[in-house]
Amino acid sequence: MSVLRVMGTETEYGIAVPGQPGANAMVTSSQIVNAYQAATAARARRARWDFEEENPLRDARGFDLAREAADSSQLTDEDLGLANVILTNGARLYVDHAHPEYSAPECTNPLSVVIWDKAGERIMAEAAGRAATVPGSSGIQLYKNNTDNKGASYGCHENYLMRRATPFADIVRYLTPFFVSRQVVCGAGRVGIGADGRGSGFQISQRADFFEVEVGLETTLKRPIINTRDEPHADPEKYRRLHVIIGDANMSEVATYLKVGTTALVLAMIEDKFINVDLSLEAAVADLRAVSHDPSCKYLVTLRDGRKMTAVQLQTEYLEHARKYVEDKYGTDVDDLTTDVLDRWESMLNRLADDPMQLSRELDWVAKLEILEGYRTRDGLGWDHPRLQLVDLQYSDVRPERGLYNRLAARGRMVRLTDEDAVTWAIDNPPEDTRAYFRGRCLRQYADSVAAASWDSVIFDIPGRESLQRVPTLEPLRGTRAHVGELLDRCRTAGELVAALTGQD
Amino acid sequence: MATKDTGGQRQTTRRAEETEETEAQSAEEVRERHEKLSDDVDAILDEIDEVLEENAEEFVRSYVQKGGE
Numbered sequence: 001m002s003v004l005r006v007m008g009t010e011t012e013y014g015i016a017v018p019g020q021p022g023a024n025a026m027v028t029s030s031q032i033v034n035a036y037q038a039a040t041a042a043r044a045r046r047a048r049w050d051f052e053e054e055n056p057l058r059d060a061r062g063f064d065l066a067r068e069a070a071d072s073s074q075l076t077d078e079d080l081g082l083a084n085v086i087l088t089n090g091a092r093l094y095v096d097h098a099h100p101e102y103s104a105p106e107c108t109n110p111l112s113v114v115i116w117d118k119a120g121e122r123i124m125a126e127a128a129g130r131a132a133t134v135p136g137s138s139g140i141q142l143y144k145n146n147t148d149n150k151g152a153s154y155g156c157h158e159n160y161l162m163r164r165a166t167p168f169a170d171i172v173r174y175l176t177p178f179f180v181s182r183q184v185v186c187g188a189g190r191v192g193i194g195a196d197g198r199g200s201g202f203q204i205s206q207r208a209d210f211f212e213v214e215v216g217l218e219t220t221l222k223r224p225i226i227n228t229r230d231e232p233h234a235d236p237e238k239y240r241r242l243h244v245i246i247g248d249a250n251m252s253e254v255a256t257y258l259k260v261g262t263t264a265l266v267l268a269m270i271e272d273k274f275i276n277v278d279l280s281l282e283a284a285v286a287d288l289r290a291v292s293h294d295p296s297c298k299y300l301v302t303l304r305d306g307r308k309m310t311a312v313q314l315q316t317e318y319l320e321h322a323r324k325y326v327e328d329k330y331g332t333d334v335d336d337l338t339t340d341v342l343d344r345w346e347s348m349l350n351r352l353a354d355d356p357m358q359l360s361r362e363l364d365w366v367a368k369l370e371i372l373e374g375y376r377t378r379d380g381l382g383w384d385h386p387r388l389q390l391v392d393l394q395y396s397d398v399r400p401e402r403g404l405y406n407r408l409a410a411r412g413r414m415v416r417l418t419d420e421d422a423v424t425w426a427i428d429n430p431p432e433d434t435r436a437y438f439r440g441r442c443l444r445q446y447a448d449s450v451a452a453a454s455w456d457s458v459i460f461d462i463p464g465r466e467s468l469q470r471v472p473t474l475e476p477l478r479g480t481r482a483h484v485g486e487l488l489d490r491c492r493t494a495g496e497l498v499a500a501l502t503g504q505d
Numbered sequence: 506m507a508t509k510d511t512g513g514q515r516q517t518t519r520r521a522e523e524t525e526e527t528e529a530q531s532a533e534e535v536r537e538r539h540e541k542l543s544d545d546v547d548a549i550l551d552e553i554d555e556v557l558e559e560n561a562e563e564f565v566r567s568y569v570q571k572g573g574e
Contacts, residue, residue, distance in 0.1 A: 012573040018558070021567035098571035149565070154573025219574040245574060371553065374546040386562035393568060394557060402556050408549070 001268040002326060002338035003261045006161035006434060006476040008106050009117045011249050012099035012154040013124055013398070014143035025098035028131075028140050030083035032100040033093055035134065036127035037085040047443065049084050049092065050454035050470075086453045088428050088444040089119060090436030093127075097220070099154050100124065100142065105436030106455070106476050109337050110261035112431050114253050115418050119426035121251075125398040126427075144249045145188065145396040146206035149197030149389060153210040155219065156249035158260055160242040161234065161476055166271050171242065172215055172226050174270050177279040177303075178263070178318055179225050179246050180288045181311035183208065184297055184356075185348055186259035188248035189365030191372065191383065191392040193293060200383045201293070202372060204365045206248040208292035214284050219245050225284060233455035235474045242267065251396060251405035253417045254362040258348065261341035265322045274325045279317060280304045295369060297356050312352045319345055362415045367408060368395050438479030441488050442497075449494035460494045469498045 015032070017023040084094035090105030102120035107113045124142045132139050147153045162171075183205040190206045193199025203209075216224035229243045244263070250256045269275040280303065281287050287301040291311045300308040309317075323342060326334055351358045360370040372388050375381050381388055397403035400410070408414050430440030435455075442450055442458050451461040451468055460469040473479050491497040498504075558564045 014568070014570055016568050016570075018564065018567070021569060025571050097573040099573050148568050148570035150569055152570040152572040154570060157574065220572055370546060371549065374543075374550050378547070378550060386565050387557070389565040390557060390561040391553070393565060402558075404553055404556070407552060407556065411549070411552075413545075413549070 001264070001271070002330065002335060003264045003341045004109050004335065004337070005264045005267065006106050006108060007113060007260055007264060008104045008159050009113060009120075009156060009256070009260070010101060010103040010159070011117070011120060011144060011156040012096060012101045014145050014148065014154065014396070015099060016141050016143070017138045018141060020138055023138070026095065029095040029098060029100045031131045031134070031137065032124070032127045032140060032142070033083040033085055033095055035131035036093060036123060039126070039130045040087075047086050047447070047450040048452045049086070049094070050452035050457050050459055086439070086443055086450075087123070088430070088440050089116065089426055090430035090434075090440035090443075091116065091120065091123075093123065097154065100127070105430050105440065106434040107431050107436075108433050108477075110257045110264065110341060111337060111417060112433075113260045114256045115422050115426045116431065117256055118253065118418060118423045121398050122423060122427055125400065128398070142398045143393060143396045144251060144398060145393065146249055147190065147195075147197070147210070149190075149192045149392075151196040153195070153207060153223075155207075155245050156247055158244040158247055158263065160244065160260075160264065160267055161232075162240045162242050162267060163271050164232075164236070164238055164240050166240070168228070168240075170270050170273075171267075173278065173280060174275050175266060176214060176225055176284050177281050177301075177314060178266050179244075180281060180284050180291060180301065181314040181318075182259065182262065183248070183288075183292055184311045184315065184352055185262070185345075185363065186247060186250060186255045187292065187363075187365040188250055188255075188396070189368035189392070190292075191388050197389075202295055202369060202383060203292045204295055205292040207246060208289050211246060211285060211288055225288065234476055239476075248364070249396065250364055251403075252362060252364040252367065252414060254344070254348075254415055255364050257417055258341065258345055261337070262318070262322075262345055265325075265338070265341065266318060269321060269325050272325070272329070274328070275321050277317075277321070278304065279314065295356065295365070297352055310353075312349050315345075316349050316353075319349060361413055364395075364405070367405070367414065368392065371395075371404065432481035432485075433477075435473040435476050435479035437481050438473060438484050438488075441484075442494070445488065446494035446497065460498055462495045462498055464495070465498075469502075471498070471501060 015025055015028055017028055086092055092103040094101055102123060104116040104120055107116055121144060128140050128142050131137055187204035188206045190203050193201050193203060195209050211223045211225055213222055213224045215226045216222060217228045219227060225246055227243050227245045230240060232239045232241045247259055282302040282304055290299050297310060297312050300310060302308050326338055356366055359366040371391055375388060395404040400406045430436040439453055439458055449460050449462060452459040456474050458471045462469055487500060491500055
């Protein structure tokens, strides 16, 4: 494979009610999810998430019928954890760890990942706007960042479908140095040093100071550079889902694009056993932080073989391997996106080595740093000045009129890879080349009959059928438009669809 | 062989000259870029001043999150 792979992002958004610091984040997060649900599918039955293993099928029947009528503001603590919507674009919008989370639908390439990730920002902005119109509510504000600068961090995870046969030890060996160094491209920038942000200064990454170990299962404490969670949400004999927790939440489209595009390339080299040069670091966790703490990009990491190099040079080693890999494997038959990722990656690394500030229109951490340095120069502010911390926070505000990234983008100052029409379309429509297409279209046209759904199933409640009808979607590349588009066009009801799928029509 | 070598050398020299020219240009470009950037940044700061939340200190102090993943 190349940059093409089944993958996607999931983002926990920061949430605040200005003027009410004590607001319960579980409550406000639920208000966000429910407001979006109410606005977009007022008449539709609320399909629940299918936790298939824990819940026998029959349990799904009639689950939350009583909740349909409830106004979002009437929710009690008891059902707050359940706020959960499956969207017509195939995404999941729900409450996780006291944050509203958008899990984007499965995509097959880095550009689609950017489009459906950006659609998530628009959905959050819309949800917050809707929540504010509920009588008695206060304005809820949402931030696509990763820390409150007081010790708490929340994630923007990436998921990559991989071959089960690939030894996990290979993934750890070859991916760890890549993850330590890729932040120079995809860091989101942060004012404050240390998990609690008390140290004075600017660093490249939001997340670096929260990582404590190299490998592990945890995601909320003792966070590991390589996370071992293994829920493939697909045929476990064939696939593993690599769950990446180390990335920052990016506003920049170029950053998200290169983040997933270059990672997909490295994974391809690992799966094909192409990469065999050990770039392991002496002290990966310490280097992760040290690289983040040096916006000049001059810090030298130490490899186990004794070599010292900058993070940019380490990335360049991966780039050179990737160039050779793609040349060997595809020659001139390479797809356009793979070529584009390689070219942009190379251009990015060259300019980072030359002068990182050249990337202020492309990368989040540089765009943020340029504004911050502007304030420092104009107003003589020290790094611990609250206005600089506010700039850091408000950069990620999802509102088009108040979010600083969004203002920069509106001025044409940030390089965009998508056009806004594509993003708007992706708010309501799924990618057409994965099973998200089947899920999204089922939610769109049979919402009243979908009792539950998950990444790997859609469960129908069909009038006249005694039991619920579960349609498994264990193959991420089936259920595409090419595969089921015509079928879905033809079936007016869920009953017709299930009959067709089970050969009973 | 000899002809080929000469050709190769000539080409190398020409490349080196081109490289020098490029470097001279880029030094000039860098200076212009930095000047233009600072004008730009001033305009951006003015715009950001208009939309920044009021009372920065209170705002960032009250932004407290529960940990996530």
